[in-house]
Amino acid sequence: MDTATTTCSAVDLSALLSSSSNSTSSLAAATFLCSQISNISNKLSDTTYAVDNTYLLFSAYLVFAMQLGFAMLCAGSVRAKNTMNIMLTNVLDAAAGAISYYLFGFAFAFGTPSNGFIGRHHSFFALSSYPERPGSDFSFFLYQWAFAIAAAGITSGSIAERTQFVAYLIYSTFLTGFVYPTVSHWFWSSDGWASASRSDNNLLFGSGAIDFAGSGVVHMVGGIAGLCGALVEGPRIGRFDRSGRSVALRGHSASLVVLGTFLLWFGWYGFNPGSFLTILKGYDKSRPYYGQWSAVGRTAVTTTLSGCTAALTTLFSKRLLAGHWNVIDVCNGLLGGFAAITSGCAVVEPWAAIVCGFVASWVLIGFNLLAKKLKYDDPLEAAQLHGGCGAWGLIFTGLFARKEYVNEIYSGDRPYGLFMGGGGKLLAAQIVQIIVIIGWVTVTMGPLFYGLHKMNLLRISAEDEMAGMDMTRHGGFAYAYNDEDDVSTKPWGHFAGRVEPTSRSSTPTPTLTV
Numbered sequence: 084m085d086t087a088t089t090t091c092s093a094v095d096l097s098a099l100l101s102s103s104s105n106s107t108s109s110l111a112a113a114t115f116l117c118s119q120i121s122n123i124s125n126k127l128s129d130t131t132y133a134v135d136n137t138y139l140l141f142s143a144y145l146v147f148a149m150q151l152g153f154a155m156l157c158a159g160s161v162r163a164k165n166t167m168n169i170m171l172t173n174v175l176d177a178a179a180g181a182i183s184y185y186l187f188g189f190a191f192a193f194g195t196p197s198n199g200f201i202g203r204h205h206s207f208f209a210l211s212s213y214p215e216r217p218g219s220d221f222s223f224f225l226y227q228w229a230f231a232i233a234a235a236g237i238t239s240g241s242i243a244e245r246t247q248f249v250a251y252l253i254y255s256t257f258l259t260g261f262v263y264p265t266v267s268h269w270f271w272s273s274d275g276w277a278s279a280s281r282s283d284n285n286l287l288f289g290s291g292a293i294d295f296a297g298s299g300v301v302h303m304v305g306g307i308a309g310l311c312g313a314l315v316e317g318p319r320i321g322r323f324d325r326s327g328r329s330v331a332l333r334g335h336s337a338s339l340v341v342l343g344t345f346l347l348w349f350g351w352y353g354f355n356p357g358s359f360l361t362i363l364k365g366y367d368k369s370r371p372y373y374g375q376w377s378a379v380g381r382t383a384v385t386t387t388l389s390g391c392t393a394a395l396t397t398l399f400s401k402r403l404l405a406g407h408w409n410v411i412d413v414c415n416g417l418l419g420g421f422a423a424i425t426s427g428c429a430v431v432e433p434w435a436a437i438v439c440g441f442v443a444s445w446v447l448i449g450f451n452l453l454a455k456k457l458k459y460d461d462p463l464e465a466a467q468l469h470g471g472c473g474a475w476g477l478i479f480t481g482l483f484a485r486k487e488y489v490n491e492i493y494s495g496d497r498p499y500g501l502f503m504g505g506g507g508k509l510l511a512a513q514i515v516q517i518i519v520i521i522g523w524v525t526v527t528m529g530p531l532f533y534g535l536h537k538m539n540l541l542r543i544s545a546e547d548e549m550a551g552m553d554m555t556r557h558g559g560f561a562y563a564y565n566d567e568d569d570v571s572t573k574p575w576g577h578f579a580g581r582v583e584p585t586s587r588s589s590t591p592t593p594t595l596t597v
Contacts, residue, residue, distance in 0.1 A: 135361040139222045145353025146229035150177050152346030153236040157243060158561075159339025160411075160463045162332065164551025165244045166561035172239045172251045176259075179252055180232035183260030185209060188231055189224055192264035192272065199276030202268050226357065227267070230297060231259045233354075234305040240463030241309025244332075245319050245548055248556060250541045254312065254531060262527045263304050266520060270294050277516060279493050288508040290498040292516040293484060296358040298426030298476030299516050306470025307524040309461065315532040316542050318460030320549060329455045332462070337410055344414040348390065351421050355428045356382045359492075366491050378491065382428045385436035386421060389428075392440030393420025393447075400448060415464055419447040419472040426473075426513075427480030429492055430499075435483040442479070443472045474517050481510030 154173040158166050180188075186209050194202030206212035214220050235255045242250075269275040270292055273282040279291030294300050324330055334340065356379045364375040397416025401409055420440035424431075427439070450467035454460075461467065484500035489509075499505030535541040547555040554560060 131363045134363050136220055136222045138362045139226055139357065139360055142353040142357025143222060143226040143229050145350045145357065146226065146233065147177075147350075149229075149233060149347050149350030149354065150236060152343045152348075152350055153233075153240075154343070155339045155346060156343030156414075157236075157240050157463060159336040159341075159343060160240070160334035161243050162551070163335040163562065164553050164560070166335070166553060167557045167559075168248070168552040169239070169243050170561070171248070171557065172243075172255075173236060175252060176235040176239060176255050177232045179255045180235050180259035181228060183256045184228045184231045184264070185224075187260045188264040189227060190264075191261060192227065192267040193223075195272065195274055197268070197272070197274045199274060200268070201265050202272060202274070223360070226360075230267070230301055230354075231263050234263045234301050234308075235259050237302065237305025237465050237469045238309040238312065240465040241306075241461045242312040242316055243462045244552070245316055245542055246312070247540055247543055250532075250535050253535065253540075254308070254528070257531060258304075258308055258528065262308070262524060263300075266304055266523060267300050269519070270300050270516065277512065277519070279497075284495070287515065288498070288512045290509045290512050291493075292477070292512040293430060293480050293489070293493070293509065294426045294477060294516060295429045295480075295492075296355045296425045298422060298424075298473040298480075299520050302422045302425065302469040302473035302476075303517070303520045304524055306466045306468070306473060307521055308528040310466035310470060311525060311529045312532045312541075313459065313461050313466065315529075315536050318458060319462070320545060322460045323458050327458065329458075334411070334462070340411055340414055344417060347418060348421070351386055351390075351425075352383055355386045355425055356380075359429070378429060378488070381433070384433050385428045385431055386424055388433055388436040389424035389440035389443070390417045390420040392437045393417055393423070393444040394440075396441050396444035397448070400444060404448070415468055416444045416447060419443045419468045422469050422472040423476035423479060426476040427484055430480065430484040430488040432483075432485060435479075438483070439476065439479045443475055446471050446475045477513040477517055478510070481507075481513035484509060 150173060153176075154170055157169045157173060161169050189210070190204065190207035191202050194204035194207035197203045210221075210224065213224070235258050238254065238258065239251065269277050271280070271294075272278055273280055275281065277287045277292045279286065279293050281291060292299075319332060321330060322332055359375055359379055359382070362376050362379055365371075366374050366378075394413050394417035397419075398408065398413050401407075401412045405412075420443045423443035423446075424436055424439050428436075431439070447464070447468055450471040451464060454464075454467060459466075480500070482500050482502045484505065485503055486497075486499040486505060489497050489499045489505075498508035501507050501510050532541060543552065543556070551560075
């Protein structure tokens with residue numbers, strides 16, 4: 084919606100209304116009409132601002148709901164003996180992230196005026212004088228905080244089942260308070276050195292890097308941070324046998340994995356379409372029903388198509404490779420498609436989103452095979468999924484971004500996708516983004532995890548890992564058992580195995596296996 088209005092002049096209007104016999108009353112009528120037009124214009128402006136803020140708040144709620152999806156996905160992907168631990172880390176990612184982002188992170192990300200590297204304006208620290216101008220409101224802070232804790236949630240999956248609780252608190256605070264905000268400043272702030280939204284038009288390669296909703300800023304940051312932590316810690320006990328062969332340590336609940344996947348899918352409609360921040364904005368006056376609201380709908384469609392294509396591609400690919408239909412693999416493939424399309428969701432055609440999802444599936448499969456070969460252990464495939472598919476998403480945008488959509492969202496005559504006839508400048512900016520994110524996260528999070536390791540604050544003891552952190556660190560199991568099923572009450576404790584029949588007869592005699 085275009086809220087711009089022409090200034091009303093009582094003198095000019097009176098000339099149209101006046102008659103030779105009553106010019107005074109005509110001027111009075113014109114003055115009254117102008118005042119009413121001004122009031123209507125102000126009300127329309129207020130209504131537009133209110134609708135846009137409501138849209139952004141609703142999007143923030145959807146993105147925050149993704150934390151529940153992360154929690155369910157993580158819980159289902161780990162063994163039952165570590166369920167309470169991983170659930171608690173997800174809660175604290177949000178809680179600790181809220182305080183660190185409030186105190187420092189938001190200012191580092193969006194404090195303006197600032198330099199191209201990091202935000203620094205004093206009024207943004209602890210929201211001391213925020214909002215201080217039109218276009219800024221607390222809904223924007225809430226939305227950006229939800230993104231910050233999403234990055235921290237990704238990292239927690241990579242180092243699950245073997246990490247001390249204090250390490251979670253330290254890395255989560257550091258990631259949401261400094262590492263992630265700096266990257267978001269580079270690519271999303273109006274002052275960022277590689278931002279496609281720079282206010283001075285001094286753009287990287289004349290384009291800036293287009294990472295609309297965060298394939299790089301959110302997903303790569305979280306994935307690379309998780310990679311650093313998992314490499315420093317090493318694999319879980321039993322993940323690889325003595326000969327180096329991979330041993331599956333399966334999660335305890337496929338139901339929770341599917342539930343978490345659907346919750347994340349639902350939240351992604353706030354993650355990607357919500358990144359427009361506003362909705363009442365017209366693009367082309369010759370097309371009265373075409374505006375940002377249309378782009379929001381298109382973004383939701385491209386998001387859906389990419390994820391669904393990746394899910395189906397993973398389903399049939401894994402059937403050919405492994406010989407069975409695996410719902411866990413399909414869920415991960417779906418999320419990989421979402422992570423990839425997040426960069427270009429607003430600037431590509433729906434058919435291109437299908438290409439994005441198809442390739443994302445094979446990127447995930449390929450990185451998982453490489454992880455096994457290198458004996459890398461990531462319980463949720465977070466580094467492969469978010470890091471690998473996120474990097475592909477940035478490249479995909481540089482190849483398939485459409486000129487019309489790029490110019491509508493970022494204004495001006497910009498470079499666009501290489502395969503769409505726009506040359507290679509946008510692709511070059513995307514590749515630069517991949518390189519600097521890998522470098523920045525590695526040089527910040529790598530030393531942090533290594534320092535925690537040297538201080539014996541990173542990995543739990545082998546005894547605690549074998550017994551499970553729920554019992555040794557959190558006071559009990561996540562699930563309530565009937566007395567006869569509660570192995571902690573047995574003389575042999577929680578190291579007991581399972582009861583199996585000795586034969587296939589209809590009345591088997593149970594024997595205890597340890």
